[in-house]
Amino acid sequence: MTSLSIQNPATGETIAELPADDAASVQRKAEAARAAQPGWAATPLAERQACIARFREAVVRELPRLAEVLTRETGKPIRMSRNELNGLLGRLDFFVGMVEPVTAVETVYDQDGMMERIEHLPLGVVANISAWNYPWFVGCNVIVPALLTGNAVLYKPSEFATLTGLEIGRLLHEAGVPREVFVPLVGGGATGAALLEQQIDGLFFTGSHATGVRIAQALGARLVKLQLELGGKDPTYVCDDADAKAAAESLADGAMYNTGQSCCSVERIYVHEKIHDAFLAHFVAAVKGFRVGDPMREDTYIGAITRAPQLQVLDAQVADAKAKGALLHTGGHRLPGPGNWYAPTVFSRGDHTMALMREESFGPIIGIQKVAGDEEAVRLMNDTRYGLTAGVYTPHAARAERLLAQVRAGSVYWNCCDRVSPRLPWSGCGDSGLGLTLSSYGIETFTRPRAWHLRRP
Secondary structure, eight states: OEEEEETTTTOOEEEEEEEOOOOOHHHHHHHHHHHHHHHHHHHHHHHHHHHHHHHHHHHHHHHHHHHHHHHHHOOOOOOHHHHHHHHHHHHHHHHHHHHHHHSSOOEEETTTTTTEEEEEEEOOOEEEEESSSSSHHHHHHHHHHHHHHEEEEEEOOTTTTTHHHHHHHHHHHHHTOTTEEEEEEESSSHHHHHHHHOOOOOEEEEEEHHHHHHHHHHHGGGEEEEEOOOOOOEEEOOTTTOOOOHHHHHHHHHGGGGGGTTTTTTEEEEETTTTTTHHHHHHHHHHHOOSSSSSSSSTTOOOEEEEEEHHHHHHHHHHHHHTTTTTEOOOSSSSSSSSOOOOEEESSSTTTTSSSGGOOSSSSSEEEEEESSHHHHHHTOOOOOOEEEEEEESHHHHHHHHHTTTSSSSEEEEEEEEEEEHSSSSOOOOGGSSSSSSTTHHTTTTTEEEEEEEOOO
């Protein structure tokens, strides 16, 4: 049996060696999940809800240790790991509270002896290939509503967040979810490929566009329900009437939080020429104030880059931006020592000839471009193959809504950024993916409707 080696990206130290699932073990586990799913679907909803409530209690009870596990394997600053776990609690409450009304049988017609109603059935066996940057958030966005609606789940956490994935599995099993109903799989690409070969009823993936396309090609002929949460190159426009300092401080956090390793990180900023210089000065000052260092320290804001190959992407974007005339204000280089470290990096004089302004960075780097007005800003915001989030900073709601209505994105923000709510759907346009999670729609997506036509004799 092959093994999976887990490294601490902040130190380069190997922290675990785990046996990996091969094709044979993936098949055995998938067959067991298929056999167990009908019994789980027949379990009363109240008991499934109780399992998730007990899971929530365990997360609260073990939160400090769970945060340390997450920080050690991803390099996420410890306070951000705790933020993720604390933020998860509201999502769990939302799913538990909303699953009953969302999945209740609906009578849509009852007249002249004919009744029509809609029933919501579980998909069956759901496969989830998840992400490393927010493994509790992203994983549970799929796992929890899938389980609540009666599905069995084959869960392959990212190989860069496997220890956290195993903790999710342990806590769910201890909370009463049968081991054959929620099944963690350990491994990298080969394990994921083996999962795609199984008899599944839905595949929910979070990760890169390139991998998402390969998954879609692999499953296309089988007509399996497919949901792809992919990347973004998320823009924000700062209008001439915005508070330059407040916008700069908000967007510096939106660009650099979690070391820039968020699908909805602010990745390109357009600033009206009237306040560009003031905004830039405040933005650079804010970024220079972020502490880089040991992710286990309470005052660390910038942690390690989780995946070492991403350093090459950042190097290439910096070199390309410099060669094409961008002005570097801070950072622009790797940091010395063991582990994967990159200095927070800010460029102005960005333009769309640069990869920095067009291709996903997924790191602590940002390009800022001066614009003459609203029309130019909207045109540049839409000049992308992605469409995940977009934002506008202005004190005037009507102006913000007019501009945001023209932008192609799944989520839009006024005077805020890098924000996700369990009450709102999380979706994207273009190369940012297919389908959605969160909101009532993110519960319903794990069901299929059955139409009932009932004529009274």
